[in-house]
Amino acid sequence: xxxxxxxxxxxxxxxxxxxxxxxxxxxxxxxxxxxxxxxxxxxxxxxxxxxxxxxxxxxxxxxxxxxxxxxxxxxxxxxxxxxxxxxxxxxxxxxxxxxxxxxxxxxxxxxxxxxxxxxxxxxxxxxxxxxxxxxxxxxxxxxxxxxxxxxxxxxxxxxxxxxxxxxxxxxxxxxxxxxxxxxxxxxxxxxxxxxxxxxxxxxxxxxxxxxxxxxxxxxxxxxxxxxxxxxxxxxxxxxxxxxxxxxxxxxxxxxxxxxxxxxxxxxxxxxxxxxx
Amino acid sequence: xxxxxxxxxxxxxxxxxxxxxxxxxxxxxxxxxxxxxxxxxxxxxxxxxxxxxxxxxxxxxxxxxxxxxxxxxxxxxxxxxxxxxxxxxxxxxxxxxxxxxxxxxxxxxxxxxxxxxxxxxxxxxxxxxxxxxxxxxxxxxxxxxxxxxxxxxxxxxxxxxxxxxxxxxxxxxxxxxxxxxxxxxxxxxxxxxxxxxxxxxxxxxxxxxxxxxxxxxxxxxxxxxxxxxxxxxxxxxxxxxxxxxxxxxxxxxxxxxxxxxxxxxxxxxxxxxxxxxxxxxxxxxxxxxxxxxxxxxxxxxxxxxxxxxxxxxxxxxxxxxxxxxxxxxxxxxxxxxxxxxxxxxxxxxxxxxxxxxxxxxxxxxxxxxxxxxxxxxxxxxxxxxxxxxxxxxxxxxxxxxxxxxxxxxxxxxxxxxxxxxxxxxxxxxxxxxxxxxxxxxxxxxxxxxxxxxxxx
Ligand code: HEM
Numbered sequence: 001x002x003x004x005x006x007x008x009x010x011x012x013x014x015x016x017x018x019x020x021x022x023x024x025x026x027x028x029x030x031x032x033x034x035x036x037x038x039x040x041x042x043x044x045x046x047x048x049x050x051x052x053x054x055x056x057x058x059x060x061x062x063x064x065x066x067x068x069x070x071x072x073x074x075x076x077x078x079x080x081x082x083x084x085x086x087x088x089x090x091x092x093x094x095x096x097x098x099x100x101x102x103x104x105x106x107x108x109x110x111x112x113x114x115x116x117x118x119x120x121x122x123x124x125x126x127x128x129x130x131x132x133x134x135x136x137x138x139x140x141x142x143x144x145x146x147x148x149x150x151x152x153x154x155x156x157x158x159x160x161x162x163x164x165x166x167x168x169x170x171x172x173x174x175x176x177x178x179x180x181x182x183x184x185x186x187x188x189x190x191x192x193x194x195x196x197x198x199x200x201x202x203x204x205x206x207x208x209x210x211x212x213x214x215x216x217x218x219x220x221x222x223x224x225x226x227x228x229x230x231x232x233x234x235x236x237x238x239x240x241x242x243x244x245x246x247x248x249x250x251x252x253x254x255x256x257x258x259x260x261x262x263x264x265x266x267x268x269x270x271x272x273x274x275x276x
Numbered sequence: 277x278x279x280x281x282x283x284x285x286x287x288x289x290x291x292x293x294x295x296x297x298x299x300x301x302x303x304x305x306x307x308x309x310x311x312x313x314x315x316x317x318x319x320x321x322x323x324x325x326x327x328x329x330x331x332x333x334x335x336x337x338x339x340x341x342x343x344x345x346x347x348x349x350x351x352x353x354x355x356x357x358x359x360x361x362x363x364x365x366x367x368x369x370x371x372x373x374x375x376x377x378x379x380x381x382x383x384x385x386x387x388x389x390x391x392x393x394x395x396x397x398x399x400x401x402x403x404x405x406x407x408x409x410x411x412x413x414x415x416x417x418x419x420x421x422x423x424x425x426x427x428x429x430x431x432x433x434x435x436x437x438x439x440x441x442x443x444x445x446x447x448x449x450x451x452x453x454x455x456x457x458x459x460x461x462x463x464x465x466x467x468x469x470x471x472x473x474x475x476x477x478x479x480x481x482x483x484x485x486x487x488x489x490x491x492x493x494x495x496x497x498x499x500x501x502x503x504x505x506x507x508x509x510x511x512x513x514x515x516x517x518x519x520x521x522x523x524x525x526x527x528x529x530x531x532x533x534x535x536x537x538x539x540x541x542x543x544x545x546x547x548x549x550x551x552x553x554x555x556x557x558x559x560x561x562x563x564x565x566x567x568x569x570x571x572x573x574x575x576x577x578x579x580x581x582x583x584x585x586x587x588x589x590x591x592x593x594x595x596x597x598x599x600x601x602x603x604x605x606x607x608x609x610x611x612x613x614x615x616x617x618x619x620x621x622x623x624x625x626x627x628x629x630x631x632x633x634x635x636x637x638x639x640x641x642x643x644x645x646x647x648x649x650x651x652x653x654x655x656x657x658x659x660x661x662x663x664x665x666x667x668x669x670x671x672x673x674x675x676x677x678x679x680x681x682x683x684x685x686x687x688x689x690x691x692x693x694x695x696x697x698x699x700x701x702x703x704x705x706x707x708x709x710x711x712x713x714x715x716x717x718x719x720x721x722x723x724x725x726x727x728x729x730x731x732x
Contacts, residue, residue, distance in 0.1 A: 063508070124508045127516055127536035127549075183715050190684040197680055201673045210537045212548040212661035213469060214669060215460075217347045219315040229308035236301050258308075266315070 003057055003067075004120060006050035007076060011110035013043035014079065018107050021099035026171055033096045037087070040103060044083040051076060054122065063124035068138040072120045075113035077138070081146035082106040085191075089150065093184065097176055101153025133206030141199030141224075145259050147192030148231070151185045152256035155249035158182065163246075182245050185252050186238060193231045200224050223262040230255040294365035303359045310355070314346045320486075360457050363450045371447065377688075377711075378440045383422065385435045389709055390692035395718040396707035397725040401732040405431040405695045405702050411731045412693060420691070431696035442686040443711065448679030452672040459668030467663040468492055474500040475555060475655040479523060483660045494545070494660075497523040501531075503552060503656040516549050518656040544662055551657030554599035554610070562592065563633075565644040582617075589642065590618035599652075601627065608632065612647050687716055691724065704728070 020036035023029070054067040054076075067073040086102035089095060112118065125134075158181040160172045175181065203221070204214040215221060234251040237243035293299065317338075326344055327335045342349030390396065401408045409425065409432045417423040420436030427433070470483040470492055479499035482491045502519040515535060522530040522542050532540045539548040556579065564573045564586050573586040582591040593615045601611035608629035617623045626645065629635050633646035691708040706725050710717040 124510070124512060124514065126513055130515075130535075131537040133537075187715075194677075194680045194684055197676055201677065205670070205673070208666065209539070210548070211550070212539065212546050212659050213663075214666065217314060217319065222311050222315045226308045226311050229304050229311075233301050233304045233308070236297050236304065239297055 001053075003050045003054035006046060006053060007110065008114065010043050010047050010050060010079070011107065011114060013039060013046065014083070014103055014107035014110055017043060017099065018103040021096075021103050025097060025100050025174065028174070033099070036099055036103070037090060037096065040083055040099065040106075041087055043106075044080055044087060047076065047080040047083065051080065058122045061122060063122070065125050065130075066135045067122075068135060069125055069129055070119065070123060072113050072118050074138060074142065075109050075118070078142045078145060079106045079109040079113070081142050082109065082149055085143070085146045085150055085188075089184070089188075095176065095180070095184070097157075098150065098154065098184075101157060102150050105149050105153060128210060131206060131210065133202055133209060137199060137202040137206055140195050140202055144192045144195030144197075144199050145263070147188045147195065148252075148256050148259050151188035151192060151252045154181050154184050154188065155252040155256075158185065158245065158249040159253075178245060182248065185248060189231055189234055189252060189255070193228070193235065196224070196228055196231070200228060220262065220266045223258065223266050227255060227258040227262050230258050291365060291369075294362050295369040297366070300359070300362050300366065303355060303362060307355055307359070310346070310352065313343060317343060319347070320345055356457060360454060363453055367447055367450050374443050374447075378443055383437070385433075385437075385690065385692060387428075387433060387692065387694070390690075390694070390707040391705070393707040393709050395714070395721045396705055397721060398703060398705045399725065399729055401695075401702040401704055403702060403732065405697050408695050408702055408704065408732050409434065412695075412728055415727070415731060416693070428694070428696065430698070431694070431702070434693040434695070435691070436693075437688075437690045439686055439688045442682050443688050445679050445682030445686070448675045449683060450679075452675035452679055455668050455672030455675060459665035459670075459672060461665065462668060463663040463665030467661065467665060469659070469661045469663075471550065471657065471659050472498070473553065473655045473657050474498060476500055476503050476653045479521075495524070496529070496542070498547065498658070498660075499523055499528075500656050503654045505552060516552060516656075518549055518658070520547065544664065546661050546663075548659040548661070549656065550659040553655050553657065554597075554652050555655055556597055556652060560594060560612075561648050562594070563646045563648060565646075567642060567644060585616070585643070588619065590616060592616050592645070594647070601629065603627065603629075608635070610652060614645075616641075616645075687712060689717060689720060691721070693728070704732070 017036045017039040020032045020039060024031070024033035024036060051067055054073070055064075058064045058067065068077060082102060083106045086098055086106070089098050089102075113120070157172075157175045158178065161175045161178065161181070162170070162173055163178070200221075203224070207216065207221075208214040230251065234248060234255060237251065238248055321344070323339070323344070326338070330338060338344060341351070346352055403411075412434060413423075413425065416434060416436055419438075421438040421440075423434070423436045425432055425434050468485060470485045472480050472483040474480050477500070479497045481497045482493045484491050499521040500518055501521055503517070505516045506514045508514045517533050517535055519533050520531070520540055521528045522540070530540065530542055534540050534547060534549050536549050539546050541547075560577050560579070562575050562577045562583065564575070565571070566573075566586065571586075575583050577583045577592075577594055579594045579597065582593045585592050594612050595615055596613040598611045598613065599609065601608045601613075603611075608627070608631070610630040612628045612630065614626045614628055615623050616626055624641075626636065626639065628645060628647050630647055633648065634644070636644045636646060687710050689708055689710045691706065694705040696703055696705075706721055706728065708717045708721045708724075
C-alpha cells in the first residue's frame with residue numbers, strides 16, 4: 001500500500017467519525033460517540049503511519065526528507081494534529097462534543113488535500129528548504145493552527161447556542177454550558193498562542209540562518225504576525241472583565257480567519273513563502 | 277499636604293493612560309489592521325511603478341503616508357513605540373504589587389477566603405482529626421513548596437502554597453517584547469543589509485546597500501573561488517554552492533563553501549548565498565558579414581563601448597547580456613542586447629544570441645552580425661549583513677517562549693485542608709485559591725481530594 005492510498009482511507013475515516021459524532025449528538029446516544037472516538041483514534045494512527053510511510057518512500061526515491069515540504073504534505077500533517085489535539089481534549093476534559101466540530105475540520109482538510117489542484121507528488125527539496133529548521137517550523141505552526149481550529153469550532157458552538165432564559169429546545173441548545181465553551185476557547189487559544197509563537201520564532205531563526213535577516217515583512221511573515229496580534233488581543237481582552245463570552249468567541253473566529261488567510265490566502269499575494 | 281501641581285497632574289494622567297490594558301488592546305489591534313496594508317501593496321518597489329498603478333492623486337497621498345515602505349514609516353514606528361511604553365508602564369505599575377505577593381513579609385492564609393471558594397470539597401473521615409492530620413501531612417508536604425499546619429478550636433488547618441514565582445511569567449513575556457524591539461533598533465542603527473555580485477575568480481572589498489545608499493567598505497576582501505549549481509532531474513534547483521575565501525592583509529584567513537542554509541560568518545559579518553548569474557568573461561569578437569560582397573570584418577569589443585561599423589555605416593554597441601532570453605517562446609540562452617546607430621536614420625535594437633551565429637540573417641540588414649569568442653563565467657550573488665541586535669532578539673525569543681509557557685500552564689496555587697471534629701465525626705474540607713486560571717484550580721482540588729480520601 002502506498003501512502004497516497006492510506007490518505008484516501010484516512011479521509012474516509014474522518015468523514016465516518018464526523019457522522020458518528022453528529023449522530024451521537026443529535027440523538028443523544030452515548031455509544032456512537034464512543035465509537036466515534038475510537039474511529040478518530042484509528043484515523044490519527046493511520047494518518048501518522050501514512051506520514052511515516054511517505055517519509056520512507058521519499059528515501060526510496062533518493063530524495064529523502066521529512067514530509068512537510070509542500071501544501072499537500074502540510075495539509076496531511078494539519079489533519080493529524082487536529083485529530084490528536086481533539087483526542088487530547090476529549091481525554092483531558094472529558095468532553096466528547098468537541099468531535100462534532102473537530103472531526104469535520106479534519107475531514108475537510110483531508111478532502112481539500114485530495115483535490116486534483118493540490119499536487120501530491122513527492123518532490124525534492126529546493127535549496128531554501130534544505131534545513132532542519134523546516135521541520136521545527138512547520139510542526140509547531142501546525143500544532144498551533146490545530147488548536148486555533150478547535151477554538152474556532154468551539155466558538156462557533158458558543159455563538160450558535162441560544163442564550164438567555166428563552167426556551168432551551170432544539171439540538172443547538174444541547175451544546176455544553178457557556179462557561180465550559182468559553183473556558184475551552186481560552187485554553188485552546190493559549191495552547192495555540194504558545195505554539196504559534198514558537199512557530200514564528202523558529203521561522204525567524206531559520207530566516208536568519210538562510211537569508212541573513214530574522215524578519216523581512218514578507219506577506220506570510222506579516223500575516224502570521226497579524227494572526228498572533230489578534231490572539232494577543234484576545235488574551236488581553238479577556239483580562240478586562242467586560243470582555244467575556246460572545247466577544248471572545250467572535251475574536252477567536254476572526255483569529256482563525258487570519259490563520260486561514262496566512263495559510264492559503266497569502267499565496268495570492270507576492271512573496272517568498274508560497275507553498276505552491 | 278501640598279496641592280498637586282498641574283505638571284504632576286499631567287504626569288499622573290499620562291501614567292494612567294499608558295498603564296491601561298485597554299490601550300494595549302487598541303494598539304495591538306491597530307498594529308494588526310495596519311500591517312495588512314503592506315501585504316496588499318507590495319513594498320519598496322520603484323516609485324514609477326506605483327505612479328503608473330495608482331495614478332497621480334492616490335500616489336501622492338500614499339507617498340506622503342509612506343505606504344510604499346510602511347513598516348519603516350514614522351507612524352508604524354510610533355505605534356511600536358506606544359506599545360513599548362505601554363508595556364513598560366504597565367509592568368512597572370503592577371510589578372510592585374506582584375512583588376509583594378511573591379515575597380511577602382509574612383505569608384498569610386485567610387481561612388475565610390478558602391471557605392468561600394467555589395471549588396471546595398467536603399468529606400468525612402473515620403479517624404480523629406489528629407490521626408487524619410498525621411496521615412495527610414507527609415503526603416502534602418512533599419508536594420507543596422510551602423506547607424504549614426495550624427491548630428484551630430476543634431481540629432487542624434493545613435495550608436499549602438506553590439508556584440508564587442509563576443506570577444513573573446507575564447513579565448517575562450512583556451520583557452521579551454521590549455528585548456525584540458530593542459534588538460531591532462540596535463540592528464537598524466548599527467547593522468546593515470547589503471548585497472554584492474562577485475564573478476568567479478574575482479574579489480571585492482565593498483558591498484552595496486539597497487535603496488541607493490552609498491556602498492560600504494569592508495576591512496577584508498571576499499573572493500569567489502568557484503560557483504556551482506546543480507539541478508534535479510525535474511529541472512528544479514538542487515544546490516547553489518559558492519567557494520569563498522576571506523582575505524585580510526593579503527592573507528587568506530577563512531575558506532568555506534557556502535550554501536543557501538549554510539552561510540559564512542566572519543567578524544560579525546554574515547555572508548549568505550542569495551542569487552547567481554552569468555556574464556561574459558573577456559572581450560568579445562563581433563563579426564560583421566557584408567551580405568552584398570560576402571566580406572567578413574572582425575572587431576574586438578567590450579560591453580558598453582561603441583565601435584565603428586565597417587565602411588563608415590554607423591556605430592555599434594553591445595549594451596547588455598542575458599543568460600536566458602526568450603524569443604517567440606524559444607529560449608536563445610546566452611544573448612547580447614545590442615544597438616546599431618546608423619549614419620542617418622533611427623537607432624536599431626538588435627538581439628544577437630551567442631550560440632546562433634546565423635540568427636541575425638533574419639533581420640534583412642546590410643550586415644549579418646554575430647558575436648563569438650565569448651567566454652562566460654558565473655557570478656555569485658551574495659547577501660552581506662551585519663546585525664549586532666540579533667543576540668537581544670534571540671534573548672527575547674527565549675523569554676517569550678518560557679514566559680508564555682509559565683503564564684499559560686502554571687499558576688500560583690494556595691490550598692487549605694480544614695480538619696475538624698463535629699458531632700463525634702471528623703469532617704474534612706479542601707479548597708484552593710489562585711490568582712487566575714480557576715478551572716485549573718478546580719481540577720487541582722478535585723485530584724487532591726481524591727488522593728486524600730484514599731489516605732484517610
Ligand atoms: C505584543 C505584545 C504583548 C504580548 C504578546 C503580551 C502577552 C501577554 C500574555 C501572554 C499575558 C497573559 C495572559 C493570560 O494570563 O491569559 C499578558 C497579560 C497581561 N498583559 Fe500583555 N502582552 C503584550 C502587550 C501588553 C501591553 C502593551 C500591555 C500594557 C498595558 C500589557 C499588559 C498586560 C497585563 C496588565 C496583563 C495581565 C497581567 C496579570 O495577569 O497580572 N500587555 N500579556
